[in-house]
Amino acid sequence: MRVVIAEDSVLLREGMARLLSDEGIEVIAQVDNADAFKSRVKADPPDVSIVDVRMPPDHNVAGLVAATQLRSEMPDFRVLILSQYVEPHYALELLETGADGVGYLLKERIGTPSQFIEKLKVVAQGGTAIDPDVVSQLFGRPRRDDPLSLLTERERGVLAAMAEGKTNAAISDSLFMSEKTVESHVRNIFMKLDLHSDPDTNRRVLAVLRWLRQ
Amino acid sequence: MHWLSCPGTIGPRMSGRRWVFALAVAVSLGAFWSQQYALNRYDLNLPIPEWLWVQLAVGWAFLLAGFASHTRRPDSATGRWMIALGLIWIGRLVFTPPLIQWESIGLGVAFYGLLFVILYTFPSGRLSGWERWAIPIYLMVVAVLSYVDVALTDFYGWVVDNQVCCPSHLLLIEDNPELRNRLASYSAVGAALVFLAIVVSFLARWRRATTVGRRDVGPLVLVLLPLLLMMVLIPGINAFVDGFASFPFPDPAANRLTLYLQNGALVLVPVVIFWQLVGTRLSRAKVADLVRDLSDSGTPDELDSRLRTTLGDPEALLVFRREEDGDYVGVDGRSLSANVFNDKAVSPIGDRVSIVHDPAVDADLVSAAGNAARLAITNARLQAELKAQLIEVRESRLRLVTATDDARRRVERDLHDGAQQRLVALAATLSKAQENETTDNPVLRSLLADAAGEAQLAMEDLRNLARGVHPAILSQAGLGPAIATLADLSRIPISSEVSAERYSDAIEVTVYFVIAEAVSNANKHSEATQIDIVIQRRGGELTISVEDNGVGDADAQGSGLRGLRDRISALGGKFTVDSPIGKGTHISASVPPDTASGVT
Numbered sequence: 152m153r154v155v156i157a158e159d160s161v162l163l164r165e166g167m168a169r170l171l172s173d174e175g176i177e178v179i180a181q182v183d184n185a186d187a188f189k190s191r192v193k194a195d196p197p198d199v200s201i202v203d204v205r206m207p208p209d210h211n212v213a214g215l216v217a218a219t220q221l222r223s224e225m226p227d228f229r230v231l232i233l234s235q236y237v238e239p240h241y242a243l244e245l246l247e248t249g250a251d252g253v254g255y256l257l258k259e260r261i262g263t264p265s266q267f268i269e270k271l272k273v274v275a276q277g278g279t280a281i282d283p284d285v286v287s288q289l290f291g292r293p294r295r296d297d298p299l300s301l302l303t304e305r306e307r308g309v310l311a312a313m314a315e316g317k318t319n320a321a322i323s324d325s326l327f328m329s330e331k332t333v334e335s336h337v338r339n340i341f342m343k344l345d346l347h348s349d350p351d352t353n354r355r356v357l358a359v360l361r362w363l364r365q
Numbered sequence: 366m367h368w369l370s371c372p373g374t375i376g377p378r379m380s381g382r383r384w385v386f387a388l389a390v391a392v393s394l395g396a397f398w399s400q401q402y403a404l405n406r407y408d409l410n411l412p413i414p415e416w417l418w419v420q421l422a423v424g425w426a427f428l429l430a431g432f433a434s435h436t437r438r439p440d441s442a443t444g445r446w447m448i449a450l451g452l453i454w455i456g457r458l459v460f461t462p463p464l465i466q467w468e469s470i471g472l473g474v475a476f477y478g479l480l481f482v483i484l485y486t487f488p489s490g491r492l493s494g495w496e497r498w499a500i501p502i503y504l505m506v507v508a509v510l511s512y513v514d515v516a517l518t519d520f521y522g523w524v525v526d527n528q529v530c531c532p533s534h535l536l537l538i539e540d541n542p543e544l545r546n547r548l549a550s551y552s553a554v555g556a557a558l559v560f561l562a563i564v565v566s567f568l569a570r571w572r573r574a575t576t577v578g579r580r581d582v583g584p585l586v587l588v589l590l591p592l593l594l595m596m597v598l599i600p601g602i603n604a605f606v607d608g609f610a611s612f613p614f615p616d617p618a619a620n621r622l623t624l625y626l627q628n629g630a631l632v633l634v635p636v637v638i639f640w641q642l643v644g645t646r647l648s649r650a651k652v653a654d655l656v657r658d659l660s661d662s663g664t665p666d667e668l669d670s671r672l673r674t675t676l677g678d679p680e681a682l683l684v685f686r687r688e689e690d691g692d693y694v695g696v697d698g699r700s701l702s703a704n705v706f707n708d709k710a711v712s713p714i715g716d717r718v719s720i721v722h723d724p725a726v727d728a729d730l731v732s733a734a735g736n737a738a739r740l741a742i743t744n745a746r747l748q749a750e751l752k753a754q755l756i757e758v759r760e761s762r763l764r765l766v767t768a769t770d771d772a773r774r775r776v777e778r779d780l781h782d783g784a785q786q787r788l789v790a791l792a793a794t795l796s797k798a799q800e801n802e803t804t805d806n807p808v809l810r811s812l813l814a815d816a817a818g819e820a821q822l823a824m825e826d827l828r829n830l831a832r833g834v835h836p837a838i839l840s841q842a843g844l845g846p847a848i849a850t851l852a853d854l855s856r857i858p859i860s861s862e863v864s865a866e867r868y869s870d871a872i873e874v875t876v877y878f879v880i881a882e883a884v885s886n887a888n889k890h891s892e893a894t895q896i897d898i899v900i901q902r903r904g905g906e907l908t909i910s911v912e913d914n915g916v917g918d919a920d921a922q923g924s925g926l927r928g929l930r931d932r933i934s935a936l937g938g939k940f941t942v943d944s945p946i947g948k949g950t951h952i953s954a955s956v957p958p959d960t961a962s963g964v965t
Contacts, residue, residue: 160786166793205837210778212841235781237828238838239853240846258785259824262792262817265800288850293858295895364849 152275155180157188157214158203158233163261167201170264176271185213192221196228199252199275204234204241215241222248231274233258237284239364246279246360250316250353254280279316279356286314289363301343309336314363316356382432389428389452393421396458416624420458423632427451430635437729442490443483447635450479478504480634484588485566510548517545584640588633668696668738668745675734678723680709683742685749686717696745698752718742762935763871770835770874777835785827792820839877843867844900847877856888857913861898868907868958875936875956876900876909879929883911883952886925891915891950906938907958912951919944929954 154176158164161183168178179197182188184207192200200221206214218230229252232245242255254274260267260282270280290299290311299307305326312322319337323330341348346362349355400417403409428451435444453476482500486492492500516538654675673681682705684693693701710724714735722731735742795817802810831837839847845863852859867873880898887893893915900909919926921942929952933940938956 160782162786162790166790170793205781235785235828235831236837238846238850240838240842240849257828258789259792259821261789262820262824263796264793265796288853292853293856295858364853 152199152272153177153179153197154271154275155182155188155192155197155200157182157185157200157206157217159183159206160203163203163258167261170261171268171271174264174268176268184208185217188214189217189221192228193225196225199229199231199271201231201233201271203258204232204236212241215244219245219248222253227252229253229274229277231256231271231280233261234282237282237288239285239289239360242281242285243357243360243364246357250279250356252277252279254316255285256280256282257284273316277353278318279353281315281356281360283311283315286311286360286363289314289360292363298344302340306336306340306343309333310340310359313337313340313355314359316353318352382435385448385452386428386432389425389455392452392455392459393424396421396455399459415621417458419624419628421455423628424451424455424458426632426635427454430638434638443486443638444490446479446483446486446490447638450476450483453479478507480631484634513545513548517541517548584637588630588637591630591633668741672720672734672738676720676722676726676730678726681720681722681726683745684711684719684721685745686719687750687753688717694749694753696749698749698756715739715742759935759937766875766932766935767871770870773835774840777831777837780827780831780834781837785824785831788820788824788827792817792824795820835874836877839873840870844873844876848880848898848900851881851884855884855896857884857891857893857896859884859896859898861900863898863900864902866902871936872907872956872958875932875938876907876954878932879909879940879952879954880911882925882929883950886919887911887913887915887950890919891917893949902958903955905957906955909954909956910951911953912949914949916946917944917948917950918946919950926952 154171156164156167156171156178158167158181164181164183168181171178179195180191182191186208188200188202188206200218202214202218204212204215206217215232218228218232221228222230230245231254232241233256234241235258237257245253245255252274254270256267256270260270273280290307299310302310308326309322312325317325319330319333322328323333326333328336338348340346344362346358349358396417397413400413404411404413427447431444431447431449431451433444434441434447437444457476478500482492483490485496485500517540668683669681672683673679682701683696684701684705685695686692687694695701706721708724709721710726711719711721712728712731712735713719714732718735718739720731720735795813799810799813799817802813836847836850838850843865845865848859848861848863852861868876880900884896884898887896891913893913896911896913898909898911900907902908919942921927921944926942930940933954933956936956938954940952940954942950942952944950
């Protein structure tokens with residue numbers, strides 16, 4: 152797997168690069184600003200990129216902007232956004248460009264390298280990875296006549312896992328239930344929340360996140 | 366007459382004027398006497414001719430206008446020129462036909478020369494540069510030509526019953542029409558050239574003149590054109606057209622028409638100058654109006670516009686020199702750009718107060734208006750200083766608020782870029798340590814796990830702290846997304862309607878903190894089940910409304926809400942809290958979006 156890292160903090164950039172090479176992942180380039188990142192990716196597309204949301208030149212959301220631009224220009228561009236912020240807005244903005252091969256994780260996930268690398272691989276393979284903190288913030292959003300209260304504890308767990316971008320297989324692994332059970336939970340959830348069911352796991356993420364944010 | 370009793374001209378100048386006046390009366394009587402003498406000498410049984418009356422009237426028009434101008438504008442030589450002109454005009458009537466042709470003794474030339482000088486130099490009456498030698502030379506040349514003209518011609522006698530009645534005039538050398546006509550053709554060409562030069566120089570002067578200056582010169586230009594036509598072109602045509610040369614015309618009606626046309630054109634000059642004086646007089650009436658208007662209402666903001674009306678200068682301006690720094694400020698307290706003084710005159714009218722005006726505006730009028738308005742101006746100056754201070758205070762308050770916002774933004778960035786990165790690196794290291802821990806020491810293992818957990822908690826705390834200091838998403842994505850996240854974190858459901866428009870940093874931060882504080886208050890105290898947030902642009906204003914359905918009774922004087930009020934008013938906005946017991950709390954605010962700089 153070939154990776155480009157775009158991160159302006161030397162500490163984290165080098166740390167991540169070491170982490171990845173320890174796991175046998177090839178870091179083909181490290182850049183510290185959005186412009187260099189764009190040209191580097193266009194010159195030699197990696198399997199997946201890790202991009203800091205905030206970067207030079209504007210120290211604003213240049214990383215996110217560059218990532219969404221590249222996604223519209225290059226259909227196979229896969230990117231894991233690293234963010235300081237628990238902001239569903241950014242995750243949604245990213246997902247609007249298509250849900251396959253994108254991730255939005257808090258930077259602190261680097262602190263648990265094994266999970267971080269696992270998510271990176273999901274994204275590299277075209278899956279979706281949304282930070283659990285982002286999902287749980289959305290779950291915590293107060294709602295009038297909260298429809299989430301119609302869900303059972305189990306169903307809420309499945310919904311959260313869907314929001315994180317997990318496939319049915321991944322959900323069945325993490326929640327210790329059969330895929331058949333997961334499927335029936337998913338059906339129930341969609342019915343109870345009045346959501347249009349979508350067989351595509353990645354598009355499902357967007358639908359669920361949008362529902363949670365409305 | 367009233368010009369003699371005008372204020373400001375007393376003492377010796379007065380007696381000088383009286384002598385000149387007496388002289389003019391004597392010369393007028395002399396003209397009558399001379400005329401009567403001529404009539405008697407040639408035994409003509411005729412009344413004093415009509416033209417004498419008409420020409421005396423023209424002369425006196427110049428005299429009266431001259432006296433009045435001299436009184437009104439002692440700084441200008443125009444008045445003295447006109448008095449001299451009137452005297453010459455009346456004086457030449459003493460040398461009346463058929464005794465001596467008046468043109469012949471040069472008085473006529475002096476008259477037209479002076480007339481030209483008056484028009485050309487109005488309103489200052491002064492010659493400058495090349496004019497000092499070019500104009501006298503021109504006049505001398507014309508005088509010589511005029512003398513030659515008369516000395517070679519014998520048809521200027523009186524016509525009675527279609528007969529030249531009287532002997533040749535006293536200056537006749539030889540009646541030589543051929544020579545005379547040749548000379549006349551040359552001088553006609555010269556006259557046409559001079560006429561062109563005068564027109565060109567007037568147009569140049571018109572182009573250079575300011576608005577107010579043009580108002581002075583404009584009517585004179587209008588007068589000058591028919592006058593030059595009458596006086597320069599007609600003699601020119603005279604020289605070429607045979608029929609014209611037989612003046613006086615055989616037809617008495619044509620003579621009469623010519624008499625009135627020529628003298629009418631002439632009399633226009635003092636009339637117009639007098640009209641300009643009356644204009645100034647009207648301005649004086651406007652000064653009286655100014656006094657009345659100012660004592661009626663006296664709002665300083667209207668001072669400028671009233672002053673402009675009074676002075677007839679659309680760009681006139683009152684300026685005050687600020688005590689603290691010597692800078693000039695306007696009536697409204699604003700600092701003035703340096704270019705308001707460009708090409709303007711500055712007339713001080715009191716302590717640190719000046720009127721900036723067009724240099725062509727009458728100086729007496731400016732000082733009269735200044736005197737009249739002094740009280741209101743002093744008042745206006747105080748108000749202007751107060752206003753300037755208020756603006757200064759507002760601006761400094763806004764600067765403080767903005768500086769605080771900037772500092773918070775920097776702190777937020779530093780937390781994320783510094784402490785957070787290090788904590789992340791620390792957590793990663795701890796995690797590696799856990800993986801590599803092979804000693805099978807349960808204490809060490811649990812210590813490492815605790816440390817990793819603490820690091821996670823520290824990162825979470827740090828994130829929340831940074832968000833509280835300044836929500837990065839606000840500057841990155843605007844009010845909508847920032848408030849959506851507020852709604853995620855609230856305990857009470859929030860429905861919000863936020864326009865996607867972006868505003869200045871100062872406005873967005875202020876609006877955000879007002880809403881965050883209101884939401885936080887509602888979460889803590891209101892027991893509400895619903896919060897409605899609306900941010901919209903209404904008219905020119907950005908309006909904010911946060912309403913809950915809780916218990917109400919919020920303390921508008923409490924430190925939280927007072928802080929919000931301060932923030933909003935730093936932007937020049939309004940802030941109200943409506944919180945009746947049991948009926949919820951409604952906080953509303955409005956900010957003028959175009960006053961992000963804080964100046965209202």
